[in-house]
Amino acid sequence: xxxxxxxxxxxxxxxxxxxxxxxxxxxxxxxxMNLEHSKNQAEADAxxxxxNEIKVTNSVISEGASGDLGIKQxxxxxxxxxxxxxxxxxxxxxxxxxxxxxxxxxxxxxxNRVQSLKNSFIQDYGKLKIAEANSAAIEIGR
Numbered sequence: 001x002x003x004x005x006x007x008x009x010x011x012x013x014x015x016x017x018x019x020x021x022x023x024x025x026x027x028x029x030x031x032x033m034n035l036e037h038s039k040n041q042a043e044a045d046a047x048x049x050x051x052n053e054i055k056v057t058n059s060v061i062s063e064g065a066s067g068d069l070g071i072k073q074x075x076x077x078x079x080x081x082x083x084x085x086x087x088x089x090x091x092x093x094x095x096x097x098x099x100x101x102x103x104x105x106x107x108x109x110x111x112n113r114v115q116s117l118k119n120s121f122i123q124d125y126g127k128l129k130i131a132e133a134n135s136a137a138i139e140i141g142r
Contacts (some may be wrong), residue, residue, distance in 0.1 A: 008018070013080075029096060033107060036107075037097075037100060037110070038133055040110075040111075040114050041097060044093045044114070045093075045118070047089075047118070047121050047125075048086070048089060048090060048093065050125065051082070051085060051086050051089065051121075051124075051128065052086070054082060054129065054131075054132050055126045055135065064132065074135070076131075076135070078131040078134070078135055081126055081127070081131065082131070085124045085127075085128060089117070089120075089121060089124070093117065096110070096113055096117065098112065
């Protein structure tokens with residue numbers, strides 16, 4: 001019974017405000033994000049494998065200076081450059097993956113950083129291919 005004429009709570013029907021969560025949609029979204037990350041990770045691993053396949057020589061045999069006698073070996077720096085690129089690329093790749101899995105990066109930030117990493121890889125890959133060609137020329141000249 002209402003306590004006064006303005007109290008209408010007794011006459012109000014129950015309205016449920018329950019909204020079920022769309023677990024199927026959430027699962028599909030998570031699955032697609034994991035699939036895209038796996039694809040990007042596989043692509044990054046394939047790029048790193050390409051870097052590993054480049055063959056470079058680390059030294060060249062040259063004649064000594066005018067006052068020196070004999071033949072000397074001089075460093076080309078190609079192997080050091082290759083190792084430096086590999087180490088930097090694998091560290092950046094690992095850090096990017098960890099940041100994404102730990103939730104430090106949104107999906108868009110992750111995509112942008114992957115693209116940036118690809119662009120820097122393409123530049124370094126081109127330099128390493130030149131070093132490989134130079135190394136092949138050095139090996140033929142020996």
